[in-house]
Amino acid sequence: MYVSDRNDRYWALAAHLSIILLPVIAPLVILILRANSRFVRHHAGQALLFHIIWGLLMMVSGWLCWILIGFPMLAIFGLMGIWTTLRAVFAALNEETYRYPITGNWM
Template sequence: MNDITGEQKLLAVLSHLAYLLGGLGFIVAPLVIFLLKREDRFVYEHAKQALVAHLVILVFSAITGLLCTLLIGFLLVPVLAIFWLLLLVTSIIAAVRAVDGQLYEYPLIQRFVNKL
């Protein structure tokens, strides 16, 4: 992985920081990069990590939203906020690692990542 190009680094960083695109861009961008760059191990691994992390937070957010309609989900809102903050911090760390040409593994989700 010594010959990581600027394009590879950019795609890896985009995968991690795709939530800045708004809407479902935080799922679509890493998914497209993941599907199109399967032959590029560096970009593929970064996109895979980001995609799984973003999917986990999306599912947790959806479950919390549904439970809020039953009035019990409001108890999960602070936990959800902590998870979003954790995603923000870890994705910035992942983006910095990508710029440095290194791989990054998000904490707590490796079991899901390894299945992909």
Template sequence: MESKYDSFDNKGLKILVHASAFFMPFLVPFIIYLVVADAAVKRVAVQAILFQVVMGILITISIVLSIILIGIPFLIIFGLMTIIIPIMGIIKTLSGETYNYPIVGRWF
């Protein structure tokens, strides 16, 4: 369980993991997972990687299904989720709350 009074370094690393979805969604969380010893930061990094993998699979399936026009709404929804969910993680982390990614939050 994460303390309300996390050190700034840990909070900053968690924000970096969430924000990396916009510039390096796999590399930054992977590096942080390997380098950092804090279990809470590692958990956020693994969740971020798993979320990006799942969203990539869902978007790929939606692209394939958009050939028959069924996948277009899913493509829009999953595309928006890949933008909105990391922003929600950043906001929750800034306010000192624990954030679990939807879909993969309880896997790890």
């Protein structure tokens, strides 16, 4: 995908890494601020959708901990979140598009 500005990949990187501090807010703000860049819009939209779905999966897993099935689910979804976020970060740095596996083609 064509990157129109040299800073675009850093905005895309920030959208993916925002899962650490502001999981839903930061990608939404980046999506609004950098709406003129297709590259940033793609990455911020993917990050926003992933953060919402991943947060819901972690919340449901936490609720299921009382019947013990939630503990392995938390571990699996936690590792999945780390792995897919790292893949998305490297794709953004290499100016490539990336789709999170659990988001499908919704965005």
